[in-house]
Amino acid sequence: KQEVTQIPAALSVPEGENLVLNCSFTDSAIYNLQWFRQDPGKGLTSLLLIQSSQREQTSGRLNASLDKSSGRSTLYIAASQPGDSATYLCAAMMYSGGGADGLTFGKGTHLIIQP
Amino acid sequence: EAQVTQNPRYLITVTGKKLTVTCSQNMNHEYMSWYRQDPGLGLRQIYYSMNVEVTDKGDVPEGYKVSRKEKRNFPLILESPSPNQTSLYFCASTSGGGVNEQFFGPGTRLTVL
Numbered sequence: 001k002q003e004v005t006q007i008p009a010a011l012s013v014p015e016g017e018n019l020v021l022n023c024s025f026t027d028s029a030i031y032n033l034q035w036f037r038q039d040p041g042k043g044l045t046s047l048l049l050i051q052s053s054q055r056e057q058t059s060g061r062l063n064a065s066l067d068k069s070s071g072r073s074t075l076y077i078a079a080s081q082p083g084d085s086a087t088y089l090c091a092a093m094m095y096s097g098g099g100a101d102g103l104t105f106g107k108g109t110h111l112i113i114q115p
Numbered sequence: 116e117a118q119v120t121q122n123p124r125y126l127i128t129v130t131g132k133k134l135t136v137t138c139s140q141n142m143n144h145e146y147m148s149w150y151r152q153d154p155g156l157g158l159r160q161i162y163y164s165m166n167v168e169v170t171d172k173g174d175v176p177e178g179y180k181v182s183r184k185e186k187r188n189f190p191l192i193l194e195s196p197s198p199n200q201t202s203l204y205f206c207a208s209t210s211g212g213g214v215n216e217q218f219f220g221p222g223t224r225l226t227v228l
């Protein structure tokens with residue numbers, strides 16, 4: 001059964017710093033990996049989706065990489081801003097015999113950007 | 116606007132009183148699912164549906180039912196809610212075309228007394 005781990009569980013950095021959030025998964029037979037942002041008490045906002053055949057995806061100040069062989073993904077945030085404060089979740093979608101399966105989520109990294 | 120909607124957003128109920136949380140998507144997605152989110156446990160899949168009239172159990176299906184009579188709707192039914200079902204619930208739909216990106220609803224915060 002797929003397990004997804006996110007390290008660190010919490011991170012606090014000064015505004016302006018570049019930072020990396022880590023996500024590891026135990027089963028490399030993934031269909032894709034998706035990064036989400038969740039603000040307190042709110043829903044999940046999709047940030048980046050990396051297909052299993054891709055190595056990275058970029059959107060603005062965000063860059064996500066995927067290394068299936070080592071079971072790792074990273075989310076790089078450049079020039080962090082206080083508005084980036086949120087919980088960041090990664091989720092692996094598995095490939096089953098009938099196609100893509102549900103998501104297995106990590107427990108998230110709670111990020112605080114200090115002004 | 117492409118979206119997944121859920122209702123109600125907040126619900127307080129009592130043990131044993133049947134309730135339904137509705138979910139609807141306007142993106143013509145075939146695959147829909149329900150998750151619950153609990154502190155320390157993260158998000159876990161309850162049920163999913165690959166198409167109309169096709170549903171299957173996720174990781175934590177006990178105490179829940181679902182139905183998929185139309186493509187756009189995927190209601191979650193709690194026949195006899197218990198306090199351990201107090202949680203934040205999310206409905207999601209998945210795009211097709213080989214991309215399989217998941218879109219989440221805003222969440223339903225359920226409290227069972």
